[in-house]
Amino acid sequence: MSEFREDNMIKVLKLSKIYKIGEVETVALDNVSFEIKKGEFVAIMGPSGSGKSTLMHILGILDLPTSGEYILDGQKVSQLTEDESAEMRNKKIGFIFQAFNLLPRTTAMQNVMLPMRYANIPKEERFKKAKKYLEMVGLGNRLDHTSNQLSGGQQQRVAIARGLAMDPAILLADEPTGNIASVQAEEIMAIFKKLNKEGHTIVMITHEPDIAKHAKRIIHIKDGRIEKDEKI
DSSP, X not given: OOOOOTTEEEEEEEEEEEEEETTEEEEEEEEEEEEEETTOEEEEEOOTTSSHHHHHHHHTTSSOOSEEEEEETTEEGGGOOXXXXXXXXXXXXXXXXXXXXXXXXXBHHHHHHHHHHHTTOOHHHHHHHHHHHHHHTTOTTOTTOBGGGSOHHHHHHHXXXXXXXXXXXXXXXXXXXXXXXXXXHHXXXXXXXXXXXXXXXXXXXXXXXXXXTTSSEEEEEETTEEEEEEEO
């Protein structure tokens, strides 16, 4: 296997994922290889059933490949114990989901502070960082608003701030505009572009060409294989 370059955040080599139900095998990923450098903004795009969600789960260390190698920030994921995998997932990856996954009737501040609380970060530091990131995504005047008092676009902004809370090496966004209106989607993409300009590595899963074009590179996936890898 080729050596891991220091400017690589992600390297996947000959990654495959096969699901077995009885005697039936379904190939979700088939011999996928690519690298993502630190500071890149990459969209992984494909239709439903293309394998992009399976790939997202593997990149997020939520699932393991059947074969192949995944290296995240210089560390071979296959060599990690379950506890080490959980620690790497919590420290290295900021997740942003389509469904927001915010706690209802809980303030924006409390939602953003939650992952830091689990990491035993002191309360004062949790408060400072949560305020900083909510202000960064334009919600400085909504700190004490609960999830049900926020629009879909605002809830996704809270989710982005929460994803940033642990200062992750990579932001992994799964269909981040899927549940919001097109105007709000453009606002969310503007935030991603700003974060990327500041040096954040962003990998975004989407099936929408209009959303993918906001990235600097698009990896097209179809039937579990990379169909095209283009820089924009």
